[in-house]
Amino acid sequence: RQIRSRFIDEVDSGVVRTETGATITQKADRFSLDESSSPKKSTSATSIEYDWETPVSGKTYKSASGSTIEYDLQDGDDPFQVGVIVEHAKFGPGKIISRTGLGMDAKVVVFFKSRGQKKLMLKAAPLQVIG
Numbered sequence: 001r002q003i004r005s006r007f008i009d010e011v012d013s014g015v016v017r018t019e020t021g022a023t024i025t026q027k028a029d030r031f032s033l034d035e036s037s038s039p040k041k042s043t044s045a046t047s048i049e050y051d052w053e054t055p056v057s058g059k060t061y062k063s064a065s066g067s068t069i070e071y072d073l074q075d076g077d078d079p080f081q082v083g084v085i086v087e088h089a090k091f092g093p094g095k096i097i098s099r100t101g102l103g104m105d106a107k108v109v110v111f112f113k114s115r116g117q118k119k120l121m122l123k124a125a126p127l128q129v130i131g
Helices: 006-010
Strands: 023-026 031-034 041-043 049-051 059-062 068-071 085-088 092-100 107-112 116-121 127-129
Touching (some): 085 107
Antiparallel strands (some): 085 127
């Protein structure tokens, strides 16, 4: 059993997303998951509904540097897999040695010969697959 962090009561439940997709409700002394919500669909505060099972293609992302990154990928077509050689604008060539998360929200650990091991977010890192 894990002990709940004291600061959790201060976090707005509207910005928290669980791994199962359940919403979080706050009570005076308790922290609970609302299991009645479906993990397949989520409605945000702006009433935009998203079907988590439908793949998104042609999605455009903005990187931290402001350049546009556009992906049109099907399931299994993600080029940023473990073992892939990538080029970073600042760190040079490197090899992806681990990955967590999905899509552009994923984080990768890349080993660069010149800079060592770096943990990068795909949506912010200027990475390009070179091999």
